[in-house]
Amino acid sequence: MKKLFCILFAALLLCACAKHYEPSPAPLPELSETAEPQAVPEVPDVPVPEITGYAGFADVLAAKLLLGDKNSNLSPISVYLALAMTAEGAQGETQTAMLKLLGCDSPEELRAVCANMLDTLSIDDESSSLALANSIWMADRNGGVRFSDAYLKALGEIYRSEANAVDFTQSGTAKRIAEWITEHTRGKIRISEDAMRFDAETLAVLINTIYLKDAWCDEFYENATVSDTFFAPDGEMTAAYMDRTDNSVSIVKGDGFLRYSLPLLRVGRMTFVLPDEGTELSGLLGSPEKLHALLSDGEAIRADVHVKLPKFKFQSRFDLNDTLKALGIGIAFTDSADFSGMCDLPAYISRVLQESYIGVDEKGVEAAAYTMVAMNESCAMPEELPKIDFFLTRPFLYAIESRDGTVLFLGTVTNPTFES
Numbered sequence: 348m349k350k351l352f353c354i355l356f357a358a359l360l361l362c363a364c365a366k367h368y369e370p371s372p373a374p375l376p377e378l379s380e381t382a383e384p385q386a387v388p389e390v391p392d393v394p395v396p397e398i399t400g401y402a403g404f405a406d407v408l409a410a411k412l413l414l415g416d417k418n419s420n421l422s423p424i425s426v427y428l429a430l431a432m433t434a435e436g437a438q439g440e441t442q443t444a445m446l447k448l449l450g451c452d453s454p455e456e457l458r459a460v461c462a463n464m465l466d467t468l469s470i471d472d473e474s475s476s477l478a479l480a481n482s483i484w485m486a487d488r489n490g491g492v493r494f495s496d497a498y499l500k501a502l503g504e505i506y507r508s509e510a511n512a513v514d515f516t517q518s519g520t521a522k523r524i525a526e527w528i529t530e531h532t533r534g535k536i537r538i539s540e541d542a543m544r545f546d547a548e549t550l551a552v553l554i555n556t557i558y559l560k561d562a563w564c565d566e567f568y569e570n571a572t573v574s575d576t577f578f579a580p581d582g583e584m585t586a587a588y589m590d591r592t593d594n595s596v597s598i599v600k601g602d603g604f605l606r607y608s609l610p611l612l613r614v615g616r617m618t619f620v621l622p623d624e625g626t627e628l629s630g631l632l633g634s635p636e637k638l639h640a641l642l643s644d645g646e647a648i649r650a651d652v653h654v655k656l657p658k659f660k661f662q663s664r665f666d667l668n669d670t671l672k673a674l675g676i677g678i679a680f681t682d683s684a685d686f687s688g689m690c691d692l693p694a695y696i697s698r699v700l701q702e703s704y705i706g707v708d709e710k711g712v713e714a715a716a717y718t719m720v721a722m723n724e725s726c727a728m729p730e731e732l733p734k735i736d737f738f739l740t741r742p743f744l745y746a747i748e749s750r751d752g753t754v755l756f757l758g759t760v761t762n763p764t765f766e767s
Contacts, residue, residue, distance in 0.1 A: 398450040406635040411670045415629035420663035420703045422557050422716035429555040429718040431461050436498050436689025444676045458505045475561045475613035480531040481508040484552040494690045515545035531556040532715035535704040555718045561611040562711035569709050586657040593652045601645030660706035667699040682725045697723045
């Protein structure tokens with residue numbers, strides 16, 4: 348009979364075996380304590396263009412997820428790194444599909460892209476911070492599962508992943524993992540321990556986090572912030588607007604929108620795209636090409652720009668299974684998946700999830716995210732095997748073992764008498 352073991356949290360989760368042929372999705376873990384539940388968006392039917400590198404991946408992923416109908420905060424780089432760590436253990440058609448989605452022609456190219464990200468995207472001083480972190484939490488099963496040495500070496504050397512051996516049946520493991528996520532998102536994403544209900548079938552948890560905090564080059568004056576109306580899709584509301592005028596700066600006029608960037612002290616800039624009056628934001632989105640145009644096309648105009656920017660802070664969550672299947676890696680979610688480069692048990696992806704936080708105020712920007720890629724063990728379709736009689740009609744040996752392979756009883760039978 349088909350049987351699945353559900354995985355529950357954090358980033359790359361490998362769960363132990365049971366025969367099945369049509370995997371069903373694992374239940375979502377609970378939201379962080381500060382998160383607001385969001386309905387999973389319907390995935391629009393967006394053609395998938397040829398993806399080149401991380402930039403192409405970010406355009407395609409965001410076109411699928413950012414529909415312009417509600418607050419949504421996505422970290423494409425966190426998803427990219429989590430999938431890259433998963434692809435590191437993929438082989439055959441599974442590897443080919445994942446490399447295509449990640450915009451790389453070979454595992455070597457993908458490693459170079461990710462290594463460059465981790466080398467260059469690191470800032471840590473009093474006013475600015477940008478940090479990416481990875482970790483793997485592996486079940487200690489007394490030799491019952493073996494992860495590839497080459498895979499773990501790549502995680503350590505390329506992805507700078509921490510490695511931890513844990514007992515997933517112990518409640519302290521969930522606490523350690525939750526604390527690790529909270530620590531590496533600087534307290535912005537707090538996860539209930541109850542959301543990580545691990546069991547004896549869990550093999551590993553792989554986590555990617557990103558944290559960003561930076562100040563505006565020119566801060567807004569707090570005493571200039573005023574309340575005013577914001578015209579939301581479902582009606583008017585009151586927002587707190589930061590207000591200032593930037594003299595002799597460049598603003599871009601595009602087809603149906605204005606685009607303006609506010610420079611940050613160290614990280615770079617934060618760009619805002621404002622639809623023309625009477626134009627719906629959702630109408631400007633919907634494809635990778637449209638999204639790319641919003642962030643790159645248009646005519647620059649020199650002007651004095653009066654900025655009114657509402658303060659905002661919220662958490663966002665995306666269940667990415669359907670999106671990633673639609674983007675071409677459906678094989679990785681089936682029993683045909685090949686992750687033999689990762690460990691000696693067959694596995695398929697059962698859940699990809701991201702939760703994030705963003706806050707914008709007079710001083711600057713703070714944002715954080717974690718991405719989870721969850722995997723279950725799978726069993727291949729049975730082969731046609733020869734028929735063998737196994738008749739215990741002569742002396743034999745027996746052993747009784749626990750689920751993790753521990754021998755509980757061992758003996759021999761030479762005279763199978765039965766005494767009442």
